[in-house]
Amino acid sequence: xxxxxxxxxxxxxxxxxxxxxxxxxxxxxxxxxxxxxxxxxxxxxxxxxxxxxxxxxxxxxxxxxxxxxxxxxxxxxxxxxxxxxxxxxxxxxxxxxxxxxxxxxxxxxxxxxxxxxxxxxxxxxxxxxxxxxxxxxxxxxxxxxxxxxxxxxxxxxxxxxxxxxxxxxxxxxxxxxxxxxxxxxxxxxxxxxxxxxxxxxxxxxxxxxxxxxxxxxxxxxxxxxxxxxxxxxxxxxxxxxxxxxxxxxxxxxxxxxxxxxxxxxxxxxxxxxxxxxxxxxxxxxxxxxxxxxxxxxxxxxxxxxxxxxxxxxxxxxxx
Amino acid sequence: xxxxxxxxxxxxxxxxxxxxxxxxxxxxxxxxxxxxxxxxxxxxxxxxxxxxxxxxxxxxxxxxxxxxxxxxxxxxxxxxxxxxxxxxxxxxxxxxxxxxxxxxxxxxxxxxxxxxxxxxxxxxxxxxxxxxxxxxxxxxxxxxxxxxxxxxxxxxxxxxxxxxxxxxxxxxxxxxxxxxxxxxxxxxxxxxxxxxxxxxxxxxxxxxxxxxxxxxxxxxxxxx
Numbered sequence: 001x002x003x004x005x006x007x008x009x010x011x012x013x014x015x016x017x018x019x020x021x022x023x024x025x026x027x028x029x030x031x032x033x034x035x036x037x038x039x040x041x042x043x044x045x046x047x048x049x050x051x052x053x054x055x056x057x058x059x060x061x062x063x064x065x066x067x068x069x070x071x072x073x074x075x076x077x078x079x080x081x082x083x084x085x086x087x088x089x090x091x092x093x094x095x096x097x098x099x100x101x102x103x104x105x106x107x108x109x110x111x112x113x114x115x116x117x118x119x120x121x122x123x124x125x126x127x128x129x130x131x132x133x134x135x136x137x138x139x140x141x142x143x144x145x146x147x148x149x150x151x152x153x154x155x156x157x158x159x160x161x162x163x164x165x166x167x168x169x170x171x172x173x174x175x176x177x178x179x180x181x182x183x184x185x186x187x188x189x190x191x192x193x194x195x196x197x198x199x200x201x202x203x204x205x206x207x208x209x210x211x212x213x214x215x216x217x218x219x220x221x222x223x224x225x226x227x228x229x230x231x232x233x234x235x236x237x238x239x240x241x242x243x244x245x246x247x248x249x250x251x252x253x254x255x256x257x258x259x260x261x262x263x264x265x266x267x268x269x270x271x272x273x274x275x276x277x278x279x280x281x282x283x284x285x286x287x288x289x290x291x292x293x294x295x296x297x298x299x300x301x302x303x304x305x306x307x308x309x310x311x312x313x314x315x316x317x318x319x
Numbered sequence: 320x321x322x323x324x325x326x327x328x329x330x331x332x333x334x335x336x337x338x339x340x341x342x343x344x345x346x347x348x349x350x351x352x353x354x355x356x357x358x359x360x361x362x363x364x365x366x367x368x369x370x371x372x373x374x375x376x377x378x379x380x381x382x383x384x385x386x387x388x389x390x391x392x393x394x395x396x397x398x399x400x401x402x403x404x405x406x407x408x409x410x411x412x413x414x415x416x417x418x419x420x421x422x423x424x425x426x427x428x429x430x431x432x433x434x435x436x437x438x439x440x441x442x443x444x445x446x447x448x449x450x451x452x453x454x455x456x457x458x459x460x461x462x463x464x465x466x467x468x469x470x471x472x473x474x475x476x477x478x479x480x481x482x483x484x485x486x487x488x489x490x491x492x493x494x495x496x497x498x499x500x501x502x503x504x505x506x507x508x509x510x511x512x513x514x515x516x517x518x519x520x521x522x523x524x525x526x527x528x529x530x531x532x533x534x535x536x537x538x539x540x541x542x543x
Contacts, residue, residue, distance in 0.1 A: 030365035030376070031352065032520045033450035033493075033511075136516065145494065146453035148513050189328050192335075237340055238448075238457070240367030240374030242331045263450035264369055272328025275379050297384060300329040304379050 008074030008129075010162040016068040016114065018217070020142035021133050021150035024057045029137055030263045036243060037141035037149070037259055040122045040218060040282040041083065043311050044180075048082040048126035050315050051103060051174040059133050059140045059150065061125040061162075065285075067114025068156055074164065078103040078171040079112070083123030083283075084180045087114040102175040103128065120180060120283040128171045132163035143260055145219070175319045183280045184209075184288070186273055187295045187303070188246065193268035196232040197248070204228060205270065209289040210254060216286055218260040223290070227252030230268065238266040244273035244281075246292075258282060274300040276307040320347065324391060326384045327374060332391060334373040340459070340487075344371045345447050349525045353399040360390050368524055369448045370457075404525040406443070409491070409506050411482050411530050412538035417505035419474075419481070424467055424501055436532065438462045439503065444489060446526040454493040454511025454520035458528055461487050473499030480506050482530070491522075507533075507541035 022045065025038025039045030039062055049058045061068070067087065081087055081100045089096045089104070090111040098104050100123075106112065117123045133140045133150035140150040147153030151160075197205070210225035234250040241247075245257045247267035256273060257265070259282075273281055274295065284290060295303075320336070327333040334351070336344050345368075352368040355375065362382030367374040377387055413421070413436060425432055444458035461484060469485045474497065477483070481492045483500025492498060493511040510521045522528060533541070 027364045028366070030367040030374075031449065031524065033453040033455055036365065136513070137519075143453075145496075146511070146513060147494075148453075153513065189326065192325060192327065192333050237338075237370045238451070239369040239372040240450075242327060242365075242374065242376045244328055262452060263367060264448065265451070269327070272331075274328065275330050297326050297329055301379070301383060304329060308380065 008077065008164040008167055010070040010072055010164070012068055012156050012158055012160045012162065013071055013111070014069035015156035015158050016063045017066050018064040019068045019156040020062055020144070021059045021131060022062045022141045023059050023139055025141055025259065026137050026139040030240065033263050034137065034146060034148070035143065035260050035263055037139070037143045039124065040259055041279045043279045044082040044122070044124050046311065047101065047176055047178065047314065048080060048124040050318070051080045051082070051101065051176060052078065052126040052128050053168065053171055053174070054126065054128075054130075058126070059131045061131065063114060063123055063125070064117070064121050066116055067123060067125070069111065069113045070162070072106045072110045072112065073108060075108070075167060076170060077106050077164070077167055078128035079106050080104065080126055080174075081114065081123060082126070084118045084120045085114060085123035086116050086118055087112065089113070101178055102173050103171045105170055119182065119285060121285050122283060127164060128168035129164050130166045132165050145260065173319070176314055177317065178314055180283065181280070182283070183277065185291050185293050186281055187277050187293050187300070188271035188273050189297055189300055190294060191246065191269035191271045193236065194270060196230050196268040197228060197270060198231045201228045201230070206292055206294060209291050212284055212286050212288045212290060214286045218258055220258050220261055221256040221281075221284075223254045223256070225254075228254065228270070233268070235266050236268055238264045241265045242272065244275070244278055245269050246271045246273065256281070274303060276300070276304040321351070321373075321391075324388050329384065330379045331374055331376040332384065332387055334375065334391065336371045336373070338371065340370045340447070342445055346525070348373050350396060350399065351394075352524070354394060354396050355391070357397075357399065358390075358394060360387060362387065367450065404523070404527075406527045406529065407522060409508060409528055409530050410533040410537070410541065411504040411506050412533050412535055413504040414535045414538070417481070417502070419502040420470070421503050424465075424503070427467055428465060430464065435465055435503070438465050439484070440530055440532055444528045444530075446522050446524050446528060448524050449520060449522060452492075452494050452496050453513070454522070455490055456510065456522040456528070457488055457490055459488045461489060467501050469499040470501065473497055477502060478505065480509070482506060505538070507538050
């Protein structure tokens, strides 16, 4: 791609650790092994597009831990960052500080440096306009395992150009007052293989804390803690998984399936994280501790309705 | 028939067709899968058939476990004539550098290499499901004489397009991936084509697969 194909673009000076384009994800392809993908933290994805006055499925740039450093070339453009993110804009050798959850104007030759997510994992960059990206099976979400979606299925790379289109006139601030609350207690519903574990193992599972290990990414979170021993069989005949499923491996360690998970799995499923806790779960960084709490389906459904209402309230209170 | 429907979390149905693995049960699962694909029930986001289970995930903003369960229970099954269930022929090169585990299998099974391949190539295999990684087919059933356990320590990287066997099943690694199956060869055919925007996977659940051997020379030709 030529640098000057489009007059508005970002040049990637530093790609960050795991920066990918994401949207709402890809439906109806689990049966051929293609996971849902999409933005990990759906609420922050939604807020990013809302502040940009974009459609709710517009592509955003998702980053993890350390984000990208991007040089902007083009006409003035509104951008915003969501999540718990530390970033700055370098304009004519001056460092300018800004907050998340509001539109900021980026000028020609500005450099946007997304330094880090604070005690969290994912953050989002949205623009008043559209990142020009490839679509595959109705979604631009990048899946680096199947090498599909935006950016030929790859993470951002140093030196590449991100083209922008449909640049909007400068947007109002659209500020949202939102604090990303952190959680340690993850609520789950019993899984279909709950009875593969002894009463003692179940007690251990719910009464102890587990460490989130470094072996965690968009596919899953690996936990370390007391071994959860199995009284029936450490393997099952492989079957479908969904995001939030907690499998117990043959070693007795829990792994939680996240948005890019393998579509089928052969470990017993002790439980599933409730939908309302998913956005917060994915934001728990390695080194943290989490604890599980069992609730029933009815409560999970009610909690999800409340979570949705809370999101809608945030959106309707844009200033 | 579905023996039991339970919830898998708050946004999925777990349909249990039994514990055995056989074609009859699996055809039942796939028949439900095809019927559900045609049903357009509100809120379904994914349907995953496997040996003897069917997982239906849904958007909790649009429907609920109770609503969708009732719809699935009342679903009138039609015999869907799935013309896609083809016989697909897959060439396999068994050159030494591709057949990573054949020497070990010889010892383990106490059958010589030629005989293992003769047995492997003599049967047609049924595709129970695809998945885990994009497009990977789970095929069976193999002849009992060449049943082998998984590797005790899985490989960190199994080369793309490798043919693996374990217990009564065989598969094809559609991408380079970690894996513990015994590798006996490699195909030059891409089973999952991520350049194709419709039907990127060559093999679908319900298809029949027959493998045939090719030489290294033919393998290289096909790759060109």
